[in-house]
Amino acid sequence: MNRYMDTTLGDRNHFLRTLITWFAIASFLLWLIYRMLMQAKLGLPIECFFMAQVFVVLLVAPYLAARTVHYDFLNTSFDAQSALSLLSSGQRLLRLLLISQIPIFCWVFLSTGAALFVTRVPFTKAFQMFVILGIYSLSAAAVGVWGAQVFRDALFSAEFATLLWCVLIGGAFLLNPLKRYVDDLQPFIPPVLHLNPVIVVCCIFEGLDIFRNPLLYELTPVPSYIFVYPKPWYLVGIWQMVIGGCCFLGAWQISRTRRYAT
Numbered sequence: 001m002n003r004y005m006d007t008t009l010g011d012r013n014h015f016l017r018t019l020i021t022w023f024a025i026a027s028f029l030l031w032l033i034y035r036m037l038m039q040a041k042l043g044l045p046i047e048c049f050f051m052a053q054v055f056v057v058l059l060v061a062p063y064l065a066a067r068t069v070h071y072d073f074l075n076t077s078f079d080a081q082s083a084l085s086l087l088s089s090g091q092r093l094l095r096l097l098l099i100s101q102i103p104i105f106c107w108v109f110l111s112t113g114a115a116l117f118v119t120r121v122p123f124t125k126a127f128q129m130f131v132i133l134g135i136y137s138l139s140a141a142a143v144g145v146w147g148a149q150v151f152r153d154a155l156f157s158a159e160f161a162t163l164l165w166c167v168l169i170g171g172a173f174l175l176n177p178l179k180r181y182v183d184d185l186q187p188f189i190p191p192v193l194h195l196n197p198v199i200v201v202c203c204i205f206e207g208l209d210i211f212r213n214p215l216l217y218e219l220t221p222v223p224s225y226i227f228v229y230p231k232p233w234y235l236v237g238i239w240q241m242v243i244g245g246c247c248f249l250g251a252w253q254i255s256r257t258r259r260y261a262t
Contacts, residue, residue, distance in 0.1 A: 070148045
């Protein structure tokens, strides 16, 4: 009985330490990115705050998921893994994904609530941001789970996810080299905007137009073309769900293939 209580208390203390640690890391990243966005004058303070939230979720969520899946793999015997059915294997991955995101879910809830309390942002916009950040957390976590299955290393998985977000967010800047080979970039503008996770802030805060910013106006050809931000706002989230869903199915397929191969 005492041993069971000690184990329970130890697990609870470990969970609280993990929660506090990642809350502090996410808050520091939020402050750092927020200051950079404000320095670049990409929007109003509340708009830069929510953009910073997006960056933090995309950076932290994949590592948390990859770390949880990798730790579970190391601490689960080969026989126990082989005994899992196809459905049980998928359920196990999904459960690990959801558990890994508890710290980031709590952080998003508290940070969004603080923004709602401190500023005059409308409740509907804060709620929309909370929903989209939850979607981003799950989709980014799925990318991390896929990376954990492929690389078998949490850090490499997080680096791959970061590279993916850099490509999606920086797609507007990657159009410049493409101008040498394509006469008309207009067909490429909608996919670039729909796949960019940061654009959702421009969709929710309709007065925000980051591509009209003097800093970005000279770095990307997007302002030179006719473009409309994705509508409705959750359309960007749907594309992220598609990416996350493909990554999760890929991770599930890899786990099944390895089990049958061994």
